[in-house]
Amino acid sequence: MTDPLVRAIAVTKSFGHNKVLNGVDFEVRPGEVSCIIGPSGSGKSTFLRCINALETVDGGGLEVAGAQVGYTLEGESYRPWRDRDFAKFRAGIGMVFQRFNLYAHLDAAENVATSLINVARMDKAAARRRAMEELDRVGLADHATKRPHQLSGGQQQRVAIARALAMDPTLMLFDEPTSALDPELVEEVLESMKALALGGMTMVVVTHEIGFAREVGDTLSFFDAGTIIESGPPASVLSDASSPRTRAFLDKVL
Amino acid sequence: MTASHRRTAPILGADGSETPITPRWHLGRWIVGTLAVLVVVWLATAIIFNENIRWNRVFDYLFSPRILDGVVVTIWMSVLATVIGLSLGVVLAVMKLAKNPVLQWIAAGYIWFFRGTPVLVQLIFWYNLAFLFPYLTLQVPFTQIGVQWDTNQVMTSFMAALLGLGLNLAAYFAETVRAGIQAVDRGQTEAALAGGMTHMQTMRIIVLPQALRIIIPPTGNEFISMLKTTSLVVVVAGSDLMTNASQIYKQNNLIIELLIVASLWYMLLTAVATYFQSKLERRFGSDAVRLVRGPGFVQKFLRNGQQAQTATESIATNSEKATTR
Ligand SMILES: Nc1ncnc2c1ncn2[C@@H]1O[C@H](COP(=O)(O)OP(=O)(O)O)[C@@H](O)[C@H]1O
Numbered sequence: 001m002t003d004p005l006v007r008a009i010a011v012t013k014s015f016g017h018n019k020v021l022n023g024v025d026f027e028v029r030p031g032e033v034s035c036i037i038g039p040s041g042s043g044k045s046t047f048l049r050c051i052n053a054l055e056t057v058d059g060g061g062l063e064v065a066g067a068q069v070g071y072t073l074e075g076e077s078y079r080p081w082r083d084r085d086f087a088k089f090r091a092g093i094g095m096v097f098q099r100f101n102l103y104a105h106l107d108a109a110e111n112v113a114t115s116l117i118n119v120a121r122m123d124k125a126a127a128r129r130r131a132m133e134e135l136d137r138v139g140l141a142d143h144a145t146k147r148p149h150q151l152s153g154g155q156q157q158r159v160a161i162a163r164a165l166a167m168d169p170t171l172m173l174f175d176e177p178t179s180a181l182d183p184e185l186v187e188e189v190l191e192s193m194k195a196l197a198l199g200g201m202t203m204v205v206v207t208h209e210i211g212f213a214r215e216v217g218d219t220l221s222f223f224d225a226g227t228i229i230e231s232g233p234p235a236s237v238l239s240d241a242s243s244p245r246t247r248a249f250l251d252k253v254l
Numbered sequence: 255m256t257a258s259h260r261r262t263a264p265i266l267g268a269d270g271s272e273t274p275i276t277p278r279w280h281l282g283r284w285i286v287g288t289l290a291v292l293v294v295v296w297l298a299t300a301i302i303f304n305e306n307i308r309w310n311r312v313f314d315y316l317f318s319p320r321i322l323d324g325v326v327v328t329i330w331m332s333v334l335a336t337v338i339g340l341s342l343g344v345v346l347a348v349m350k351l352a353k354n355p356v357l358q359w360i361a362a363g364y365i366w367f368f369r370g371t372p373v374l375v376q377l378i379f380w381y382n383l384a385f386l387f388p389y390l391t392l393q394v395p396f397t398q399i400g401v402q403w404d405t406n407q408v409m410t411s412f413m414a415a416l417l418g419l420g421l422n423l424a425a426y427f428a429e430t431v432r433a434g435i436q437a438v439d440r441g442q443t444e445a446a447l448a449g450g451m452t453h454m455q456t457m458r459i460i461v462l463p464q465a466l467r468i469i470i471p472p473t474g475n476e477f478i479s480m481l482k483t484t485s486l487v488v489v490v491a492g493s494d495l496m497t498n499a500s501q502i503y504k505q506n507n508l509i510i511e512l513l514i515v516a517s518l519w520y521m522l523l524t525a526v527a528t529y530f531q532s533k534l535e536r537r538f539g540s541d542a543v544r545l546v547r548g549p550g551f552v553q554k555f556l557r558n559g560q561q562a563q564t565a566t567e568s569i570a571t572n573s574e575k576a577t578t579r
Pocket residue numbers: 015018020038039040041042043044045046047
């Protein structure tokens with residue numbers, strides 16, 4: 001069996017006295033799609049943000065591609081990363097946010113190209129071509145010169161996906177990518193994500209779209225109060241969840 | 255201003271009849287208006303026909319070389335001091351929002367000091383810097399290599415004015431910049447960090463360009479205010495408009511006449527600056543503006559059109575060779 005791409009070992013995290021992650025154990029193997037569900041405030045976003053080091057972990061261990069996140073082993077001990085170590089690490093991981101978070105002052109193509117130019121150090125002409133290719137992949141080549149406020153929510157989210165994919169990530173993180181969308185726009189975003197999963201991308205997806213989890217997910221984890229209380233193949237978690245809390249939640253969203 | 259649009263079309267009845275409207279005279283409004291005009295006319299005549307004001311002398315001095323020289327100095331001083339103030343203000347704001355507590359304290363201390371002391375005091379202080387440091391030295395530590403200036407030669411009244419006014423504006427402007435930076439949605443910062451940018455890059459490429467929308471409109475006001483604040487440099491004989499005017503009236507005692515001359519120029523400068531300010535606000539005030547200079551590169555790319563395409567493609571192919579992903 002291949003080594004996991006992401007491995008969390010008893011991860012804990014507090015904001016002040018609020019213990020948000022309370023011993024999370026979690027694994028994703030390369031090429032897997034791992035879906036996370038759970039009630040609001042249970043720590044799903046925080047956990048996702050720990051994976052790409054937007055948040056730091058307080059306890060336990062968190063490895064991506066076999067290396068500790070945020071620290072480098074030097075002899076007998078770990079040394080914290082510097083700003084540019086974080087930047088370099090994050091450049092290899094794509095993230096898609098619930099509220100799209102497109103750069104409001106840039107058009108769609110510039111949104112996609114910015115990291116290519118400033119992080120991957122591509123020259124502008126190459127970045128421009130790459131941006132157009134990525135927009136084409138999510139069906140938005142015709143909208144390249146539009147600014148975010150001129151696009152629908154679904155289109156903005158597809159630009160955000162294109163922006164993340166342009167950096168050739170080895171891992172994609174999705175934080176409720178369809179929760180802020182009008183119902184009729186959800187499908188177009190899910191389609192882009194399905195295509196990505198079929199292409200073999202490793203994905204961690206926080207979502208309430210149970211249909212997507214069942215169809216595309218390899219594993220489904222249920223978060224509650226900062227821990228994963230249920231995990232396994234989506235079909236079995238959905239049909240015979242053992243914990244009453246999972247059942248109660250599923251009854252509400254199904 | 256609800257009454258400014260008055261209906262003139264007749265009112266239509268259900269039977270198709272048209273009944274005209276008889277306008278109403280607003281008596282109170284007329285009385286107040288008339289009184290106000292009377293007061294203004296009275297004040298204006300009191301000044302214009304005042305036999306103690308020699309208007310011919312006002313016009314003599316209005317375009318006299320010394321006054322014109324002063325106007326030029328005032329304009330330069332305002333422009334340079336504003337540029338210093340704005341640039342340093344951005345630096346201070348970024349320092350104040352930095353993670354490093356030392357930078358935060360330094361910025362806070364600077365702002366407290368420069369807002370806490372009168373500009374007048376600062377101007378005089380800079381002008382007399384030579385009392386503290388007779389020589390200004392730039393030296394590579396532990397060596398004899400360096401340059402040295404006589405403070406009194408460097409710290410001309412113009413230099414003192416620039417420092418006094420510029421450093422002071424920076425302290426106020428830092429707060430505006432900070433508000434602008436904080437108004438940019440945090441989600442975009444997160445997206446930029448997630449996309450592999452460092453904190454500095456995120457600030458420079460994503461946050462500051464958007465903060466400009468909030469920062470730029472007040473710069474017009476700061477500049478207009480600066481135009482008149484420069485008159486304080488009278489205390490260090492700054493050879494600006496006000497200094498020159500006051501030196502003239504100290505000799506010939508035409509105090510009011512020269513104050514009128516100076517005021518007319520300040521009003522003209524303010525009017526010109528206000529015109530540019532309104533253009534600036536129209537450009538940056540609305541949400542729809544694009545803050546990047548000129549059209550986006552994709553727009554340029556598309557506009558260059560067919561003829562340019564072969565050239566672009568060859569460039570793109572070359573660059574593709576150069577880039578390994
Ligand atoms: N930056 C933060 N500062 C303080 N508290 C936070 C922060 N981010 C999240 N929290 C708290 O952590 C808890 C879990 O939040 P989150 O991870 O967003 O949950 P979920 O995504 O499952 O809804 C919530 O109680 C939230 O208020």
